[in-house]
Amino acid sequence: MVINVKNLVKRYGDLIALDHFNLAVQEGEVLGLLGPNGSGKTTAINCILSLLKYDKGTIDIFDQPMSPDAYHLKRDIGIVMQNVAVFDELTVYENIDYFCGLYISDKQTRKKLVAEAIDFVGLNDFKKFYPKKLSGGLLRRLNIACGIAHKPKLIILDEPTVAVDPQSRNNILEGIQKLNQQGATIIYTSHYMEEVEQIASRIAIMDKGKIIAMGTNEELKKMIKSGEHINLELLNPEDLDLAGISALPHIISAELRDHQLVIKSERGKNNLIPILDTLKAEQIAIGKIYSEPPTLNDVFLEITGKELRD
Amino acid sequence: MFLFNYRYRLKCIFKDRQLMFWTFLFPILLAILFNLAFSNLSSTDNFVKVNVAVVQNQELDQNPAFTQAINGADDLFIVEYTTLVDADTLLKDNQIDGYIVFDPDLSLVVNQSGLKQTIIRGFLDDFEQSSATITTIITQNPTALDSGILAGISSRTEYLKAVSASQSNPDPVVNYFYALIAMTCLYGGFLGVKEVVAIQADLSAVGARINLAPTNKLTVFLSSMLAATTVQLLELLILLSFLVGVLGISFGNQLGYIALTCIVGSLTGVTFGACIGSIIKNNEGLKIGVLIGSTMTMSFLAGMMSADIKYIVMTKAPILSYLNPISLITDSFYTLYYYNTHTQFYTDILLLCGFILLFSAITYFVIRRQKYASL
Structure with a gap:
């Protein structure tokens, strides 16, 4: 050692x-x-x-x-x-x-x-x-x-x-x-x-x-629940039912930041499909979509409840 | 390790421009300023002969003894024989300090009172007194002249003998330069501060790095202090050479003792700085501020700004002189220059050694620790 x-x-x-x-x-x-x-x-x-x-x-x-x-x-x-x-x-x-x-x-x-x-x-x-x-x-x-x-x-x-x-x-x-x-x-x-x-x-x-x-x-x-960050650009966000999205399985949190829908989901496959289905049903047009794995900051945030950066 | 560190510390010190200015150039600049300011101070104490006019008239011609007496006092007077009108003109033009007229008694005409006028007055009084004595003897006891009494009147016997306590002529100016050298010795404190800061982990990042190395901290510190003392001694040597060779300041001829004073003075300065550097935990600026403040105060009390202060301290609070390293260093040079004995010199040197031990002990006590409570 x-x-x-x-x-x-x-x-x-x-x-x-x-x-x-x-x-x-x-x-x-x-x-x-x-x-x-x-x-x-x-x-x-x-x-x-x-x-x-x-x-x-x-x-x-x-x-x-x-x-x-x-x-x-x-x-x-x-x-x-x-x-x-x-x-x-x-x-x-x-x-x-x-x-x-x-x-x-x-x-x-x-x-x-x-x-x-x-x-x-x-x-x-x-x-x-x-x-x-x-x-x-x-x-x-x-x-x-x-x-x-x-x-x-x-x-x-x-x-x-x-x-x-x-x-x-x-x-x-x-x-x-x-x-x-x-x-x-x-x-x-x-x-x-x-x-x-x-x-x-x-x-x-x-x-x-x-x-x-x-x-x-x-x-x-892997120590944290959050497994993926999904970001969707919504063209008509005013029609969004945020509660509906949040209620989907494996979704930890969902929030709307201007035209961006930011979703944290649990680790797992096919998390995106139910979200897209819901948005389609609500006739919400989607721009860019991207997904990223959790960062160390997420790890820190989930463990301590605060951001790693100053 | 000792020599390796010593070599690099010398480099660091010599390349520190700010440090070299304060410890090397600043004292030389001050010495030049002192020399410019005090160059006429000695000459004001030199005696300048009194310009006196004697009015030529019949009365003067009838008193050849007076002419003989005043001509004989050529170490006191520059005598000019002239008319009354010209004497008046010369006096008005301040070309003479006074004039003497026989009319028929001796009278002195001056346009102001002062030392020179008092000297003329004193000479005249002395002459009149001697003349009156001789006249009295001649009228009352002429036979006494045969026994050579006149020679006794005209000559004086000194019953007191002046013995100089010093081996050199008193010169008020040299004390300023001695105080300047003493201040320079204490300015070695800048070097002491630099070396302590460089080795203490809680004072500098390089200090932390040195503390992390597999080297004995005391060895590194001692070699750093030796480097600081070497530089300080070199600077003092150059300053002394400048004072003696260029400005013509006299230090007597006791080179060994002067060297001893410089070495002890330098060590006092460097250890003083190290002590300040180790006990003040704040930034380097505060350490330097305290160092300059204390050095200037000590220089002031040692008479660097006014020679009278040194005298006042010596008479009113002599303990302050013994507690003031700058005063002790100044005093060491002073006693070497003036006195034939070394009693006071050794007292000063011993007291300075005491200060070196005290400063070193405090510094060692602070820096000996190997771990810090905070960084």
Whole structure:
């Protein structure tokens, strides 16, 4: 087991930031830790890394207890922090060399690792640039390079794509998948569900300091009643009998938003046919029709009663 | 790790333009300003000879002793012999400080009162007193002249001997520059703040990253502090060279002691900053604000803005001088420059070492923890 956290409790005065938080991460997986801002993701990470004191619980990394002076464990951990953590006075190369040097003392080995890290994040053309001269996306890539240059076995990325443009975000996500393919176990925290869905092999959803659901993307979606979202564009919605639609079998909810009829139905086949039949009987003309599977937001909404996004 | 971190911290410090301005350029700019402002201050204390006119008339011709006496006082007066009309004109034009007329008694004409006029008056009184004494002796006891009494009247015996307590001439200006150097030492606090912020996980993101690395935090911190002290000493060395070589400020010739003062002063500054940086948990701006505020207050009390303040503090509240590192550093330079003994110097250095220990202990107490309550 790469990480094994049991019954972790962290309080800030009266506020419980982590409420008997449990987490087990297997070697080679990408675990997405998903939750709204303030759900306790970063606090959990900081406790796992022995940066933060906690009130109760145990934390094992690589099957050994984690502590601030467990240097043999820290050597195999890489962290990419939410805030960009680089020195403004050092160039891209120097920053990566410095942070890699905190782990690797041999100069030749370090030189090779730094070159690989620069290559990995695609900053070859910016080696002599100072951080202030880099765009937001490039700066995030530098932040990642500083965290992974020493080739750690466990990489923790805490919201690495905050305030990053879509193109850079895709580059970062592809890079994370590459790291995983190279053998690293990854914990990825985010409040962007699309990102987590894209890269995580397993997802843990956090709220109020505890994990409320955990599993693969498909497993999580199966946990909820909602199996499908059906959207129909109605050309004459004023004639619609909404109660009639809602009363159909397998329909969880139906609501009319302007010309859009939005229906949530249970998982199952042929949900659409009775709806179309009903609309036809009511002589309602239909424009576009599309159906989509539930999202992680639906999972979160159904479990907690609130939206995942802020 | 120690040298690796030391090298990178030196780079970081040298490339921090704002930091280099405050700790390096600002003191040099202040020194130039001080030099411009105080360049005439010393010269105002120098004695300037008194311009005096003596009106030529018959009475003067009949008193060659007076002419001899005033000509003999050439270290006091620049004498011009002229007519009464010209003397009046010269006085009106302020080309002389006063003129002397025998008419038949000695009289002094001035258009204002002041030090120079008092000097002329004093000379005349002295001359009249001596003349009266000699006249009395001649009329009442002429035989006394044979025993050489005249020589006794015209010469004075000093019963007091002036011994200088210092090895250099007093110069009020140097204290400003000593206070400036002391302020520069304490400005090393900027470097101390920077190093503490860079290593504390609850103060900076890079600090968190360093705390997560498999390195001994104390080793990293000590090498960072050494880098800060190195830079501070280099800056001080350049400032001292500038003061001595370009501005001509004298520091005496006790180089070893001056170097010791610089090293102890730099350590005081850097550890002071580290202490401020570690105990103030808010943003870096507040730390810098507190650092500048406290340094300027201490500089003020040490006499950097007005030499009188240092004197007032020393006489009214001497404890403040002993609790003020800038005052102690200034005092160290001052005692080296003026005094032949090192008693006060060692007292100052020991007190500064006490401050270094205190600041270091507080800093260590705060940063030694490895886990934080909040980030």
